[in-house]
Amino acid sequence: MTRTLVRNHRDADPSAPADAGTRARDWAEIQERMLAPLYEAVYDRLEVGPATRMLSLGCGSGLAMLVAAARGAHVTGVDSDRERLALARERLLPDADGEGAPAHPAGGRARLHDSDPATGGAEGAPYNLITVFEPIGCAAGDSEGLAPALRSAVPLAARGATVVLTGWGPPERCATAPVLRVAARLAESARPPRPGGWRPTLRDDLEEVAARAGLKPDGSGRVSCPFGYADPDSAVRGLLSTGLFDAAVRATDRSQVEKEVAEALHPYRRPDGTVWMPNVFRYLVCTT
Numbered sequence: 001m002t003r004t005l006v007r008n009h010r011d012a013d014p015s016a017p018a019d020a021g022t023r024a025r026d027w028a029e030i031q032e033r034m035l036a037p038l039y040e041a042v043y044d045r046l047e048v049g050p051a052t053r054m055l056s057l058g059c060g061s062g063l064a065m066l067v068a069a070a071r072g073a074h075v076t077g078v079d080s081d082r083e084r085l086a087l088a089r090e091r092l093l094p095d096a097d098g099e100g101a102p103a104h105p106a107g108g109r110a111r112l113h114d115s116d117p118a119t120g121g122a123e124g125a126p127y128n129l130i131t132v133f134e135p136i137g138c139a140a141g142d143s144e145g146l147a148p149a150l151r152s153a154v155p156l157a158a159r160g161a162t163v164v165l166t167g168w169g170p171p172e173r174c175a176t177a178p179v180l181r182v183a184a185r186l187a188e189s190a191r192p193p194r195p196g197g198w199r200p201t202l203r204d205d206l207e208e209v210a211a212r213a214g215l216k217p218d219g220s221g222r223v224s225c226p227f228g229y230a231d232p233d234s235a236v237r238g239l240l241s242t243g244l245f246d247a248a249v250r251a252t253d254r255s256q257v258e259k260e261v262a263e264a265l266h267p268y269r270r271p272d273g274t275v276w277m278p279n280v281f282r283y284l285v286c287t288t
Contacts, residue, residue, distance in 0.1 A: 007051055023241050024083035028061035030238035034227045035133060038281050039064045041223040042164055043178065045285070046129065048073050055127040055156065057149055058134040059112070062088030066110070069110055074274055076111045080081070126158035130288075135281055137167035139204040139244055147212035154288050161288045163215050165206045169222060169280030176227055176277050179239065179264045185247035186257060206284035215286035222282050229275040236261050 048054070050072035056065050060075030061084045068075050069092065077092075079085045092110040111117070130153050136143040150163065157163075171177040210217055229235035236258050239245065248257045268277045 020083045022056065024061065024069050024081065024087055026237045026241035027084060027088045028063070030234055031241050032061055033279070034065045034238075034279075035135075035225055036067070037225050038166060038223045038283065039067045039133065041168075041221065042131070042283055043068060043071060045221065046164075048129070049093055052129055053125055054129040054131060055117070055153060057130065057132045059088060060084045060134070062091045062112075064131065064133045065110060066091055073129075074109045076113070078113045078115070078117060080114060082114055085112060088112055103253070117156065126161070127153075127156055128158050128161045130154075130157055130161065130163045130276055132163075132165050135166045135168050136209070137282075138177070139183075143205065143209050146209050150209075150213035150215065157288050159288065162218075163210075163213075163286040163288060165284045165286065167206050167282050167284075169282050173278075173280040175213060175268060176239075176268075176279050179261060179277075180244060182246045182257075182264050183248045186260065187247075187251050189251050206223045206282065210284060210286050211224060217284055217287060218287050219285040220283060221285075222280050225279050225281050227275075227277040227279060231273050232262050232265055232269065232275055235265055235275040 042048075046052075048068050048071050052068065052071075052073035054065070054068055054073050054075045056068075056075060058078040059079045060066055060081070062077060063074040065077050065088065076093075077085075077088055079088070089112055093112065130150070132146065132150075136146065146165075154161075154163075168174055168177075206220070207217055227235075227238075229238060239261060240249075240254075240257070245257055245261070265275055268275050272275055
């Protein structure tokens, strides 16, 4: 297999002024949980349980895997971000030294890789579920590399296996969209322009990726995933941990990005100081 299964984060930049470990922990402790309703909705629909052998592409710090493992699923995660993967290992393999597959306390089994897994799911059996919970559809080119990654993953899955793709909902249903426009505006101030700015979500984003990967759509759904933060500082840290503001940080500097994001959050601040932004995310169920 080629090393295309793990998508490269196109905005990843080791020279960015944010500490990689701190950003990964901000993602794990603040931002990742915002998508928990999406994970639960998908798992409910697909009846994820002990018979599930799941491959999670772009597994991040492992929350989606942890939820599936708690249902008894056998889970394998792949991610190119080693800081996030280290946090996933702390969550899922607390007693393992490096990569391993100890029994998970919830009844599932977990494996983690920073490159292509050479085998299938539990006991070498093919995967019957592939998930991509990194939403696409809000930044130019954010689906680049996803179709090749899926084409590399499909040979590890059983025939007729389920594949789930996820994306942002329509901008008018996502309160976070105006905040993400800050990233685009600041990134465009660079000369020459840098890729990765915000763009309106298109209706068929997920279907186009599925078509390029040779998958057959078999249903879809929408899930409410509000972004709620204890205070504006937590909101800024959580949003910047997504990587969606990396181009803006490179074009200007982190302090300016933090300041302008904080200002953009004003309409979503509540009297008690919390920040609340309703959002809708979409998922597409496909078969191999």
